[in-house]
Amino acid sequence: MAAAAGVSITTVSDALNGKGRLPDATRRHVREVANRLGYRPSAAARTLRTGRSGLIGLTVTTYGEEPFTFTEFAYFAEMARAATSAALARGYALVILPASSRHDVWSNVALDGTVVIDPSDHDPVVADLVRQGIPVVSDGRPAGNLPVHAWVDNDHEQAVIGILDHLAAAGARRIGLLTGTSTDTYTRLSTSAYLTWCERVGQEPVYEAYPAHDPCAGAVAADRLLARPDRPDAVYGLFDPNGTDLLAAARRYGLRVPDDLLLVCCSERAAYATTEPPISTLSLKPGRIGTAVVQLLIDAIEGVGPGQPVSQVMPTDLIVRASSQRRPPRTTVSPPRTPEED
Amino acid sequence: MAAAAGVSITTVSDALNGKGRLPDATRRHVREVANRLGYRPSAAARTLRTGRSGLIGLTVTTYGEEPFTFTEFAYFAEMARAATSAALARGYALVILPASSRHDVWSNVALDGTVVIDPSDHDPVVADLVRQGIPVVSDGRPAGNLPVHAWVDNDHEQAVIGILDHLAAAGARRIGLLTGTSTDTYTRLSTSAYLTWCERVGQEPVYEAYPAHDPCAGAVAADRLLARPDRPDAVYGLFDPNGTDLLAAARRYGLRVPDDLLLVCCSERAAYATTEPPISTLSLKPGRIGTAVVQLLIDAIEGVGPGQPVSQVMPTDLIVRASSQRRPPRTTVSPPRTPEED
DNA sequence: CCGGCATGCAGAAACGTCACAGCTCATGGC
């Protein structure tokens, strides 16, 4: 390449990177020759030399053997889309690397930093990354004392309080909760916010907990909740499938939604807009989270922003549909496919 | 590192890679020291030296400004999941790189090969990659004469014929088609298969075409199709949203599904299982495609398999639901969340 | 005519790895 253009290697590098003291004529000439030869600087060599790969990891902590947790797939898909978008906009590419993947894959790719979704208590991979000085930003408060560089999470307490207030305003007298048995932060914060709210308004808590990763336990728990003697007249489900679970359980008990039972669940599923009746959902706005996480990560990589760990709490969106309104505002036919705005 | 273990650089390399002539004692010693120091061989240096990065690209040809096409999102999500899985199983990591992304991102990452989803006629990026000798495998027959190393696609003709036969068997007398105006292979093959079938059985073709990337045109086209004087009594929609579009249009014209109108559409949406009535869909089995594409790509990278271009045609799956059966087999309550197999 | 100073470029080192050739000892056969 350098020979073809009749200049030195240094000049080629300078011309292509816009550095050094070169007259425009030389720069143009070098670029023109490079173009003609189809020459591309070697990414590997550049990475070796500069210590920057332009790659950031997207790590999913997996429970099963599959690389993605399907329970939160709609969340993950949207989050990954936004993260990819944000990374590309700043000149980085995203590599999907489940925490459970073979060790050799991890050590074979040079990462400038990584995003960790929902890190578990003492994830060995994350700890390893941090020890190597690679910036790590997590989606979700890091459990344990994982020393991540920054994290982004939703304001789960505020979200739960908002929903409970909304249900109470719609006429609910006794609000139940469908929650999980695991000790992750999301479940813990949400449940404790529920209990606090109950205490504040003087309602006896009514809840059922089940192992959230078990795809069948949810339906059983929903059934249990509606079978109780102190059956609630409104339920909030913390997990994505709870909406359909609760709807099915309500049908089995002959309960009409929303007349006999108000329903809200936390989910990104678009399908909840078209169930019978449409179910109100709490959106965690995964797109916003994904973008924020990547911005923080790249800031950390590039050394801009504060040297301190940053934590960013993002609001959620309560999408009110027929299932949580006693007097639904005339059921109009919704226009075909209104693109979801963000 | 070499100094810490009291051996030479070469010995470290050999010990860690299981090469050379070293007694087990030395190997163990080196590994132990490496472990203690938290030493990891530099991926960048290895890539530079060996010419292999262990990275493969997943390229989406985009139409709009966003990195993913939302119209086929369920397809893409599942395909990407399977592809990631397959790549990891063989020690490769996946990088998501929209064809439209900034040029500097493309040149900043060393790819051993790349998967292209639905390459457009003369994609400059793909052509560029091939010219550089990087293996490219495409999901979908490459349009034009893009010189990819291999491709995988569904058997679209067979799929259409299967659906039309199914609808005819269910009692349809005049089957309509909702198709696209673009010239991509999927649309072309499917439409011509429809026309051929019509000719064979002696039915006058009844179809409407619309620009598939326009999120609103579909509803209009569905309406147009059902407003025709020669209104079909069954419709197959080639695109993901057609199911709901057609269902809405049918309601507007007071047509009952499946009694007055049989419906099938091509989609991966799980939501079609719970519409009223549930809509029969043609699944392209994106998981299978993603896996196959990655296997072919890695084979090409590693030089196994034939040196010739390979083309692999995969079967589709017709999921028959109430919308395409005149006599639905008693509407049972489906069990809660049956995990999709495959 | 000479020192100072830009300008335009080239040389060389370094990044960390791997492949190859080679070097130094024992050991053993004859």
Add this chain to the structure above:
DNA sequence: GCCATGAGCTGTGACGTTTCTGCATGCCGG
């Protein structure tokens, strides 16, 4: 006693960049 053999290790590039230093050259003021 000496060569052949092989085991166990080391030294030396080379991969293709970037970056730092430095060499010419030309121009200017004095």
